Amino acid sequence: MKLLEVENLNTYFNTSKGQLKAVNGVSFDLEYGEALGMVGESGCGKTTCALSIAKLLPKEGEITGGRILLEGVDLASMPESEIRKKRWKDVSVIFQGAMNALNPVMKVGDQISEAIVLHEKGSKEAAKRRTGEILELVEIPAARGSNYPHEFSGGMKQRAMIAMALACNPKIVIGDEPTTALDVMVQAQILNLLEKIRKEFKMGFILITHDLSILGETCDKIAVMYAGKIVELGTVEDIFERTAHPYTQRLIACFPNIRGEKRIPEGISGSPPNMLALAPGCSFAPRCDRKQACCETLEPVGKQIGEKHFAACHFALGGGAIE
Amino acid sequence: MKKRSLIQKSIYAVITIFAVLVFNYLLFRVLPGDPLSMMMRNPKATPEMIEGMRQLFGLDQPWYVQLYLYFKNLLAGDLGMSFYFKQPVSSVIGARIMPTIIMVGLAEVVAIFAGIIIGLIAAWKRGTRIDVATLGFSLVTYSMPTFWLGMVIVVVFSVNLHLFPTSGILTPGMTYQTTGAMVADYIRHLILPTLTMSIVLIGEYALTMRNTLTDVLSEDYITTAKAKGFDNKYILRKHALPNAMLPMVTLIAINLGLVVGGTVQVETVFSWPGLGSLMYEALRARDYPLLQGVFLLVTVSVVVANFIADITYSYIDPRVKE
Numbered sequence: 338m339k340l341l342e343v344e345n346l347n348t349y350f351n352t353s354k355g356q357l358k359a360v361n362g363v364s365f366d367l368e369y370g371e372a373l374g375m376v377g378e379s380g381c382g383k384t385t386c387a388l389s390i391a392k393l394l395p396k397e398g399e400i401t402g403g404r405i406l407l408e409g410v411d412l413a414s415m416p417e418s419e420i421r422k423k424r425w426k427d428v429s430v431i432f433q434g435a436m437n438a439l440n441p442v443m444k445v446g447d448q449i450s451e452a453i454v455l456h457e458k459g460s461k462e463a464a465k466r467r468t469g470e471i472l473e474l475v476e477i478p479a480a481r482g483s484n485y486p487h488e489f490s491g492g493m494k495q496r497a498m499i500a501m502a503l504a505c506n507p508k509i510v511i512g513d514e515p516t517t518a519l520d521v522m523v524q525a526q527i528l529n530l531l532e533k534i535r536k537e538f539k540m541g542f543i544l545i546t547h548d549l550s551i552l553g554e555t556c557d558k559i560a561v562m563y564a565g566k567i568v569e570l571g572t573v574e575d576i577f578e579r580t581a582h583p584y585t586q587r588l589i590a591c592f593p594n595i596r597g598e599k600r601i602p603e604g605i606s607g608s609p610p611n612m613l614a615l616a617p618g619c620s621f622a623p624r625c626d627r628k629q630a631c632c633e634t635l636e637p638v639g640k641q642i643g644e645k646h647f648a649a650c651h652f653a654l655g656g657g658a659i660e
Numbered sequence: 661m662k663k664r665s666l667i668q669k670s671i672y673a674v675i676t677i678f679a680v681l682v683f684n685y686l687l688f689r690v691l692p693g694d695p696l697s698m699m700m701r702n703p704k705a706t707p708e709m710i711e712g713m714r715q716l717f718g719l720d721q722p723w724y725v726q727l728y729l730y731f732k733n734l735l736a737g738d739l740g741m742s743f744y745f746k747q748p749v750s751s752v753i754g755a756r757i758m759p760t761i762i763m764v765g766l767a768e769v770v771a772i773f774a775g776i777i778i779g780l781i782a783a784w785k786r787g788t789r790i791d792v793a794t795l796g797f798s799l800v801t802y803s804m805p806t807f808w809l810g811m812v813i814v815v816v817f818s819v820n821l822h823l824f825p826t827s828g829i830l831t832p833g834m835t836y837q838t839t840g841a842m843v844a845d846y847i848r849h850l851i852l853p854t855l856t857m858s859i860v861l862i863g864e865y866a867l868t869m870r871n872t873l874t875d876v877l878s879e880d881y882i883t884t885a886k887a888k889g890f891d892n893k894y895i896l897r898k899h900a901l902p903n904a905m906l907p908m909v910t911l912i913a914i915n916l917g918l919v920v921g922g923t924v925q926v927e928t929v930f931s932w933p934g935l936g937s938l939m940y941e942a943l944r945a946r947d948y949p950l951l952q953g954v955f956l957l958v959t960v961s962v963v964v965a966n967f968i969a970d971i972t973y974s975y976i977d978p979r980v981k982e
């Protein structure tokens with residue numbers, strides 16, 4: 338059985354300006370110990386995807402379709418009271434901007450151990466001990482658990498958040514830009530740490546980021562999102578060496594190659610579409626240099642172009658022509 | 661670290677009180693009509709008597725000597741003589757302080773509890789009809805003129821329903837068989853002014869509570885707590901309230917400092933013999949020493965309340981400990 342299978346997930350926000358299809362038919366899966374990277378421009382639905390899997394959507398957000406199978410059990414249709422038992426124990430989240438994700442008036446150690454007490458039903462002492470261990474695991478001295486968040490540096494807060502996410506040995510950890518606010522050294526340190534822990538505990542890991550370059554090093558698979566859809570999905574090699582989708586190509590071109598010749602990264606001209614009023618056809622069409630007439634009327638569906646390689650483009654490289 | 665900041669804060673409080681005392685002193689020198697002008701209006705007052713008065717009040721001395729004497733007397737607990745009551749100011753105030761503390765203090769306690777609960781419900785049910793209703797109630801009571809509310813309450817509960825007496829603190833001319841009977845009579849008199857005062861105060865607490873709690877509930881750490889699998893009640897109790905109470909503590913402390921000042925409006929409407937009505941009487945009689953004494957008490961208790969708020973805050977908010 339797969340650890341996680343997301344099938345045709347749809348998550349919409351009810352806004353005052355109408356329905357916003359933030360996640361629009363997303364499918365992927367994840368094996369034990371596997372890491373999936375998710376990239377895409379701001380607003381393409383990465384966080385919404387993560388919050389849907391953890392069933393943490395705000396009031397105005399709703400999963401309107403699809404299934405989220407965790408070890409074969411559908412979370413999408415599960416009632417809140419059941420979900421609560423699964424949160425953190427099965428799926429934990431390292432939130433975007435961990436700076437504010439810690440309660441400022443509660444000791445860091447207590448914030449970790451309260452979750453252990455809740456899910457492991459053990460004694461307070463056992464939870465405390467485990468908290469100390471898990472803090473040491475992310476290279477924070479156990480004694481610092483009695484500090485308050487403001488006494489931690491940014492990197493330490495981030496690591497404390499990671500420790501918290503690992504506290505109940507979850508099956509899946511979702512990191513929503515867990516390192517964005519940190520300097521490169523700390524970022525590398527934290528990503529290495531996460532990789533080590535993931536492999537050791539056979540944890541599934543979903544890493545969300547803007548930064549394609551860090552995915553290559555830390556992930557097994559990459560999903561490229563655009564306007565609420567996964568436009569390309571494949572192994573790291575598929576994505577970087579057999580790039581199929583024009584958007585992925587442009588994303589890769591955005592990142593300077595240290596070893597390559599000196600040039601200014603291209604950037605992607607145009608801007609992401611208005612998610613409230615998506616035109617028919619391919620959402621990337623206005624920015625695409627490979628587009629043909631059919632792109633503006635016919636929505637491309639994901640098609641398999643390699644063993645684990647999918648792309649949603651009529652003119653995906655390596656695949657056939659229009660179906 | 662902690663001790664140092666405590667000492668530092670105490671020093672600030674003392675300096676503030678000193679400044680307040682000087683200001684208070686100067687204010688009453690600047691006000692039109694010194695104590696003697698009242699005397700001089702009395703046709704029977706002879707120049708010798710006036711001169712005697714001048715010496716008695718120390719008005720023949722240079723200003724710095726007067727200021728020195730003022731502080732010296734103050735330290736000895738001597739606030740001067742009340743013109744109107746012909747008694748030491750301290751004993752006039754002493755006789756009026758308890759009714760105020762009981763009435764306004766009780767009203768504060770009621771308002772704080774009710775306000776916090778109302779604000780909490782409103783924030784929890786944000787955007788629903790309950791929220792709109794509590795918001796409306798708070799805004800209306802908050803902006804309602806106090807004396808008007810007092811009069812409405814008198815009309816409804818005393819004049820129409822005959823449930824409670826209209827004014828005073830005990831029924832005049834009544835002889836009580838037991839202490840219990842007296843206490844009961846006191847309480848019957850206490851209810852309406854306390855009710856009026858509470859209604860006036862609830863709005864501010866409810867609104868502040870609602871707004872801070874609404875803000876806190878949208879914070880990231882609340883999402884974290886939810887992600888950890890806690891239910892709403894636990895999140896509210898362990899994560900939201902400790903944060904939302906921080907601004908409430910300041911508000912409560914400052915308002916408690918004002919308790920001593922009583923409330924001129926409510927005490928006047930209900931003839932409640934407290935410091936608020938005393939202030940009004942002193943003002944009407946131009947009883948400057950008495951007025952000065954009441955002002956002094958009020959300002960000092962506000963400073964002390966702020967000081968206590970500061971200290972409490974540093975205990976409940978780890979971020980301000982240093």
Ligand SMILES: Nc1ncnc2c1ncn2[C@@H]1O[C@H](COP(=O)(O)OP(=O)(O)OP(=O)(O)O)[C@@H](O)[C@H]1O
Binds near residue numbers: 352377386547
């Ligand atoms: N609570 C909400 N109410 C309405 N719309 C929302 C809400 N949260 C997100 N959206 C919209 O849903 C879309 C996807 O947002 P999401 O936060 O998932 O993007 P993201 O890919 O995580 O972006 P970023 O990289 O900036 O974090 C955006 O268009 C956003 O405006």
Ligand code: SF4
Binds near residue numbers: 627632649
């Ligand atoms: S479907 Fe057409 S417009 Fe869309 S990415 Fe492919 S080529 Fe470009």
Ligand SMILES: [Mg+2]
Binds near residue numbers: 384385433513
């Ligand atoms: Mg995001």
